[in-house]
Each structure stands twice: as structure tokens, then as C-alpha cells.
Amino acid sequence: MRYTRLTDPLVRENGELRETTWEHALDRAAEGFQRNLDKHGPDAFGMLSCSRATNEMNFIGQKFVRSVIGANNVDSCNRT
Known part of the structure; x- marks a missing residue:
């Protein structure tokens, strides 16, 4: 395919x-x-990002979730 x-x-x-x-x-x-x-409500929203994303991409993603959505539900696998 x-x-x-x-x-x-x-x-x-x-x-x-x-x-x-x-x-x-x-x-x-x-x-x-x-x-x-x-x-x-905002706690129904969450964002997961990839460890291969750049710091800039992770920053803008967390900024969107926190500033626009109003949630702190942000996680990435950068700690692995």
C-alpha cells in the first residue's frame, strides 16, 4: 500500500x-x-509531545496549552 x-x-x-x-x-x-x-473546562485538554521535537516546538506547544487553553496538562517524553 x-x-x-x-x-x-x-x-x-x-x-x-x-x-x-x-x-x-x-x-x-x-x-x-x-x-x-x-x-x-480546560482540564479536559492535554498535550503530549515527542522527544524528537525541538525545544522551540515544545515551548510553543506548552505556551498554547497554558495561555490559550488555560490548563497545565502538558507532558513529553524528553526525560527518557
């Missing part, structure tokens, strides 16, 4: 994936985050 890389974002509508714009896809993702926050 050959896998190909996605070049355009996809959104699911009525059970089917369809191509969309990056702006629409990011808006949908933001709406999903907000819906989850409104329903369950």
Missing part, C-alpha cells in the same frame, strides 16, 4: 471527508477546541 501526503486540509461533513481551505479548517479546529472547553 502506498501512502501519499496530504497537500490540502480535509474536513468531515456528513461522514465524508472533503477538501477545504486552510482558513476554514483552522476555524473548524478552533470551534472544536472552544466547544470542548465550554462543555468540559
